[in-house]
Amino acid sequence: MQAKTIKNLVVTNLLILIPFVLYGIFKNGYLLYEHHLINFWLIFKPLYLVIIAFLVKLMGDLFSYHKFKIDYNLLCLILVALIMPYNINLLVFFMSLIILYPLSNLVNRYGNINKVCLIYLVIILINSIFTNFTYESLLESSHTFSFTYFDLLLGRSVGGISSTCILASLIIYPYLTFSIYYKKEIPLTINITYLGLMFIYYLVTQNSASLLNSDLIFASILICPLPEYSPTNRLGKIIYGVIIGFLAFLIAIFFNSTISIYLATLVTSLLLNFLIWGENQHKKLAKRA
Amino acid sequence: MNLYKIDDQRIINLSNHIYDYLSPNKIYIPIKKRMTFKKNTYIYKNTYYDEYLTSISGTISGYKKILLQKKYLPALEITNDFKENMASKLKTKKITNREELIRALKDNHFNSIVEKLLAQEHFTNLIISSIDEEKYNVRELTILKEYYEEIIETIELLQKILKVSSTLIVAKNTSSESIKKVKSILGTYPSIEFVLTADKYLLSYPDFLCEYLNIFPNDTLILKTSEVYDLYLALIKKRCLDTLIVALTGDALKKSKIIRTKVGVSLEELVNNYGEFITNDYEIYLNGYLKGWKVNKIEDIIMTPDIDTVVFNVKKDVEEEKCINCGACLKVCPMHINVKLCYLKNVGNSKCLGCGLCSYICPAKLSLKEIVMSEENASKND
Numbered sequence: 001m002q003a004k005t006i007k008n009l010v011v012t013n014l015l016i017l018i019p020f021v022l023y024g025i026f027k028n029g030y031l032l033y034e035h036h037l038i039n040f041w042l043i044f045k046p047l048y049l050v051i052i053a054f055l056v057k058l059m060g061d062l063f064s065y066h067k068f069k070i071d072y073n074l075l076c077l078i079l080v081a082l083i084m085p086y087n088i089n090l091l092v093f094f095m096s097l098i099i100l101y102p103l104s105n106l107v108n109r110y111g112n113i114n115k116v117c118l119i120y121l122v123i124i125l126i127n128s129i130f131t132n133f134t135y136e137s138l139l140e141s142s143h144t145f146s147f148t149y150f151d152l153l154l155g156r157s158v159g160g161i162s163s164t165c166i167l168a169s170l171i172i173y174p175y176l177t178f179s180i181y182y183k184k185e186i187p188l189t190i191n192i193t194y195l196g197l198m199f200i201y202y203l204v205t206q207n208s209a210s211l212l213n214s215d216l217i218f219a220s221i222l223i224c225p226l227p228e229y230s231p232t233n234r235l236g237k238i239i240y241g242v243i244i245g246f247l248a249f250l251i252a253i254f255f256n257s258t259i260s261i262y263l264a265t266l267v268t269s270l271l272l273n274f275l276i277w278g279e280n281q282h283k284k285l286a287k288r289a
Numbered sequence: 290m291n292l293y294k295i296d297d298q299r300i301i302n303l304s305n306h307i308y309d310y311l312s313p314n315k316i317y318i319p320i321k322k323r324m325t326f327k328k329n330t331y332i333y334k335n336t337y338y339d340e341y342l343t344s345i346s347g348t349i350s351g352y353k354k355i356l357l358q359k360k361y362l363p364a365l366e367i368t369n370d371f372k373e374n375m376a377s378k379l380k381t382k383k384i385t386n387r388e389e390l391i392r393a394l395k396d397n398h399f400n401s402i403v404e405k406l407l408a409q410e411h412f413t414n415l416i417i418s419s420i421d422e423e424k425y426n427v428r429e430l431t432i433l434k435e436y437y438e439e440i441i442e443t444i445e446l447l448q449k450i451l452k453v454s455s456t457l458i459v460a461k462n463t464s465s466e467s468i469k470k471v472k473s474i475l476g477t478y479p480s481i482e483f484v485l486t487a488d489k490y491l492l493s494y495p496d497f498l499c500e501y502l503n504i505f506p507n508d509t510l511i512l513k514t515s516e517v518y519d520l521y522l523a524l525i526k527k528r529c530l531d532t533l534i535v536a537l538t539g540d541a542l543k544k545s546k547i548i549r550t551k552v553g554v555s556l557e558e559l560v561n562n563y564g565e566f567i568t569n570d571y572e573i574y575l576n577g578y579l580k581g582w583k584v585n586k587i588e589d590i591i592m593t594p595d596i597d598t599v600v601f602n603v604k605k606d607v608e609e610e611k612c613i614n615c616g617a618c619l620k621v622c623p624m625h626i627n628v629k630l631c632y633l634k635n636v637g638n639s640k641c642l643g644c645g646l647c648s649y650i651c652p653a654k655l656s657l658k659e660i661v662m663s664e665e666n667a668s669k670n671d
Contacts, residue, residue, distance in 0.1 A: 001293040001490075001621070006610055006652045072613060112614070181615045181652060232616030232629055 007070045024162025028086045037138040046162045049081035056097040076115045083160035086137040096123045111273035114229040117266040135258050152212045163218040173221050183225040185237040190220040193245025210257040219261040229269050243268045292489035299540040305431045305467045308548045316553035317364040317591045345369045356589040397523040414509040415453040419460040422493040423577050428536040429514045431547050434467045437474050443521040459484045539601035541571035556590040574600040579645035610653040618647035637663040
């Protein structure tokens with residue numbers, strides 16, 4: 001058992017994200033370039049998004065602390081960059097982050113709301129309202145594919161720009177569980193609940209479209225267990241995971257499978273904050289009485 | 290039971306030899322407030338502070354505030370005359386039975402051992418623990434290696450009086466020369482078994498050690514090697530316990546030293562004689578880096594029987610940050626205390642062992658142990 005600082009933990013997580021960025025460059029860059037759908041410079045779009053996230057963090061830190069700090073905010077912003085849809089405009093992304101990052105910090109003063117999900121969903125909402133927004137890349141929208149489950153495992157599904165590689169997510173999970181700081185129960189319960197419910201749904205309806213949800217696996221391993229926004233005790237983690245899994249299932253069935261996990265996590269973290277607030281109010285009233 | 294191996298990355302040059310520093314220039318005796326003394330008064334016997342004896346004879350040369358058991362107390366500064374006029378040898382009779390043993394232990398302030406003996410009528414196992422919890426220290430093992438004859442003599446006396454059926458000497462299985470030597474010595478004593486344990490933290494706590502060894506704790510008497518050596522001095526040699534063995538260690542020192550010195554000597558004097566520092570930018574921890582507590586000034590500390598280790602660690606630029614809610618403190622706590630809740634409410638918990646694992650593991654480097662351990666706040670929580 002080795003003690004680590006916050007900086008160590010964040011750097012480890014950032015290094016873990018490198019394969020995802022590389023896969024994003026391959027899937028949403030190289031393959032598109034090969035089909036003459038984008039120019040050479042757009043191959044590296046996932047990397048540009050990461051650099052933009054880094055720049056926003058740098059600007060925010062210089063403005064508030066006068067020095068750059070490697071902390072969980074940096075990880076959150078980079079995770080936001082990785083889960084963005086391919087069609088996101090770089091300028092829109094930059095401007096959104098500039099506004100939403102300080103706002104999310106402000107929101108987190110009043111409660112622990114999952115910053116990644118909050119920023120992501122607001123950006124998606126803005127894009128859905130003002131643009132012809134789609135989750136598919138240029139290649140995906142111009143061809144009809146028939147993917148096998150192995151293709152989906154490799155990451156050929158529709159989703160975030162660098163978050164679709166299920167295989168990479170499954171490889172990093174056992175590695176992360178070795179760390180004492182990682183809340184390993186959360187991904188496990190989310191996936192068991194989601195897959196369990198999806199399997200029952202498949203048996204009933206014979207519809208397996210949302211069974212392998214790459215963004216759900218990525219977010220359940222890297223976004224939902226983010227320490228600041230999740231419970232610390234074992235039972236709390238299990239309940240938190242089950243609620244997210246259940247909500248993600250409902251959202252995936254009735255609304256949209258790509259954003260299901262992010263919306264479910266945001267709702268659960270709001271619910272958690274509401275419960276804490278309610279408990280505090282109850283204690284205050286009991287004290288007064 | 291979760292026992293962890295602590296991977297501390299600091300490099301410490303350990304010594305397995307005990308140095309003697311038995312003629313200090315000055316010692317300090319704590320006194321009660323509002324007591325008045327004349328300068329140059331000759332003192333050879335401590336009648337002012339019950340906890341320990343005056344270990345030298347000499348004259349009062351000054352007055353100073355010292356840090357004793359985390360509290361500041363006034364103390365007399367006594368300059369050694371090097372004449373060794375001291376309270377004479379104890380008049381303890383030869384001990385032949387349990388009652389005489391308890392009486393002798395009471396006379397020599399071995400209160401914790403007396404408590405154990407009074408709590409249990411008969412002990413099946415006697416365990417002598419040479420486990421040095423932290424990697425900063427090999428004090429207990431070195432005492433065993435250096436004074437093995439005295440320790441075995443005391444063990445034989447205890448075996449006879451307490452009528453124990455098995456005796457174990459336990460040490461951590463670390464690759465040191467001392468282990469090899471101790472192993473070869475103890476091999477010739479059939480009544481004593483030498484057991485090596487894994488290099489895991491918390492094994493110096495009796496309950497965890499018994500669980501590890503699969504021994505029922507209630508009929509087991511566990512003594513540290515240093516305690517057994519003190520018993521030898523008091524019960525067999527019939528000497529006043531005016532000396533102590535302290536380890537000066539840490540990565541700020543060129544080499545750690547284990548020193549036998551007089552009770553009441555200042556840490557500053559010991560360091561001036563034995564401490565060779567790599568850097569002057571260090572922080573001091575008394576009784577260990579994890580279990581112990583941090584002190585700010587070297588001048589305030591005097592060597593008392595409750596201090597066994599002084600750690601000098603190179604200062605690291607690590608700032609305390611906001612709790613990130615990782616829950617690692619909850620996972621590592623051997624007593625399953627909700628450390629995070631204690632920290633948020635600023636309350637202590639009486640169950641806390643003070644092992645320091647929560648503070649060690651905290652990535653935000655919060656002083657969690659101090660909050661959870663604090664006795665004043667513990668009552669609030671209870």
